[in-house]
Amino acid sequence: MPLDTSTYSLALLRLDGRRWNELRRLTAQISTQASADGSSFLSMGNTKVICTVTGPSEVKAAPGASGRGDEAVVSVEISVAGFSGVERKRRGKGDKRIYEMQTTIATAFQATLFTHLYPRSTITISLHILSLDGSLLATCLNASTLALIDAGVPMRDYICATTAGSTSSYSSNDEKADPLLDLNGSEELELPFLTVATCGTEDEVSVLVMETRVQVGRLEGMLAVGVDGCKQVRDILDVVVRARGKRILEGSQL
Amino acid sequence: MSTTIAVPGQLLGATTDFLPGPGTHIHASSIHASILGPISRTVPPKPAGPSKRLTKITKATPEPLPTISIDRDISEGHGQGKREIIPEVSSVVLCKVTRITPRQANVNILVVGESVLDGDWQGLIRVQDVRATEKDKVKIFESFRPGDVVRAAVISLGDQSNYYLSTARNNLGVIMATSESGNAMYPVSWKEYRDPETGANEWRKVAKPF
Numbered sequence: 001m002p003l004d005t006s007t008y009s010l011a012l013l014r015l016d017g018r019r020w021n022e023l024r025r026l027t028a029q030i031s032t033q034a035s036a037d038g039s040s041f042l043s044m045g046n047t048k049v050i051c052t053v054t055g056p057s058e059v060k061a062a063p064g065a066s067g068r069g070d071e072a073v074v075s076v077e078i079s080v081a082g083f084s085g086v087e088r089k090r091r092g093k094g095d096k097r098i099y100e101m102q103t104t105i106a107t108a109f110q111a112t113l114f115t116h117l118y119p120r121s122t123i124t125i126s127l128h129i130l131s132l133d134g135s136l137l138a139t140c141l142n143a144s145t146l147a148l149i150d151a152g153v154p155m156r157d158y159i160c161a162t163t164a165g166s167t168s169s170y171s172s173n174d175e176k177a178d179p180l181l182d183l184n185g186s187e188e189l190e191l192p193f194l195t196v197a198t199c200g201t202e203d204e205v206s207v208l209v210m211e212t213r214v215q216v217g218r219l220e221g222m223l224a225v226g227v228d229g230c231k232q233v234r235d236i237l238d239v240v241v242r243a244r245g246k247r248i249l250e251g252s253q254l
Numbered sequence: 255m256s257t258t259i260a261v262p263g264q265l266l267g268a269t270t271d272f273l274p275g276p277g278t279h280i281h282a283s284s285i286h287a288s289i290l291g292p293i294s295r296t297v298p299p300k301p302a303g304p305s306k307r308l309t310k311i312t313k314a315t316p317e318p319l320p321t322i323s324i325d326r327d328i329s330e331g332h333g334q335g336k337r338e339i340i341p342e343v344s345s346v347v348l349c350k351v352t353r354i355t356p357r358q359a360n361v362n363i364l365v366v367g368e369s370v371l372d373g374d375w376q377g378l379i380r381v382q383d384v385r386a387t388e389k390d391k392v393k394i395f396e397s398f399r400p401g402d403v404v405r406a407a408v409i410s411l412g413d414q415s416n417y418y419l420s421t422a423r424n425n426l427g428v429i430m431a432t433s434e435s436g437n438a439m440y441p442v443s444w445k446e447y448r449d450p451e452t453g454a455n456e457w458r459k460v461a462k463p464f
Contacts, residue, residue, distance in 0.1 A: 057414055154262075157263075244258055249292070
């Protein structure tokens with residue numbers, strides 16, 4: 001079903017009933033798998049991701065294979081379940097979009113984690129996408145943050161991510177159209193959007209990915225809305241982490 | 255909620271307002287939490303006034319700053335008394351064999367000393383640690399089988415995921431075993447268990463019962 005952007009301008013409600021700056025329901029759990037060093041389950045709307053973190057552990061590869069000896073290397077593996085989308089589809093390992101997401105997540109956390117504390121080791125983040133409905137990269141980043149916190153890997157601050165899109169079209173020339181926050185799958189198909197992740201409360205952008213084309217004048221509004229959404233995400237994640245901390249102090253292991 | 259919980263790295267206050275206590279550290283002239291726990295502020299007792307009546311005007315002693323700290327062991331404070339127990343070197347543990355390979359047996363540690371653990375920890379019994387004598391003739395599949403309950407001693411904290419365990423003492427080894435037909439067996443020698451129903455013997459590294 002195509003997103004009818006003309007009705008949006010009338011009621012200012014999106015297909016799923018949200019307003020322009022509303023997030024979807026964001027729920028998260030920490031320590032979902034006992035066997036992993038750190039794990040999390042995070043859902044933003046109907047996008048659901050399980051993340052497990054292994055490490056920091058010794059590098060398995062032969063010495064000299066990857067040159068970084070003085071800091072930990074972050075590696076990311078993403079697997080998309082065949083049942084995650086609307087129609088069943090097998091995605092191979094060589095999917096370029098998945099590969100790019102892996103690299104994006106790895107570089108983001110390579111900069112935020114205190115990797116210098118773990119020389120000659122790897123931190124493996126593996127993400128399993130169970131359900132797919134837009135904002136995939138953002139969901140993966142948020143889930144990775146929680147799993148890394150659960151694993152106890154020191155980091156500068158939370159990396160919180162969200163997406164922002166632009167409803168205005170060039171033809172209708174509606175300059176004042178609102179940017180949209182946290183796009184779902186059908187909105188992502190229709191609208192130009194970007195994924196933005198911030199680190200900490202100071203609006204420090206650590207990831208900014210945009211695969212669609214948009215007029216440069218809209219970019220600033222989208223970015224502002226996205227960064228504001230990241231702040232909301234950070235508050236939600238913080239509540240989850242603190243609730244987990246409280247339960248640890250009360251003596252429960254899992 | 256009476257106390258607020260700090261997470262590691264959380265900003266607690268400026269060094270001009272507080273003194274850093276246990277569980278905190280100073281970063282960029284402000285105090286941050288180092289560990290997870292409830293924040294506590296202790297105000298130092300007011301110093302007693304001058305013993306003699308003052309005869310001249312002196313500068314007032316600066317007010318001592320309150321100390322901000324994170325309580326390390328809150329389980330005592332909350333009266334639960336439940337400390338997390340983890341295996342240590344030379345502690346005797348009870349564990350269940352999960353997997354065997356020719357070189358090692360993987361186990362789940364369930365009990366340390368007298369206390370049952372909340373979660374289970376991974377352990378590893380290498381082939382050279384099964385018994386003290388004739389180590390070169392030890393075969394893992396003649397010593398353990400998956401499902402056996404084993405008494406073992408921790409010899410090392412091991413690698414990142416496994417404790418290294420040893421059964422190289424008379425009182426260590428398999429204490430409960432089931433036969434291939436699924437019956438509980440009883441030990442008949444230092445290396446054999448017998449199935450009471452079929453009468454078949456199976457090899458194990460048997461723990462000395464008494």
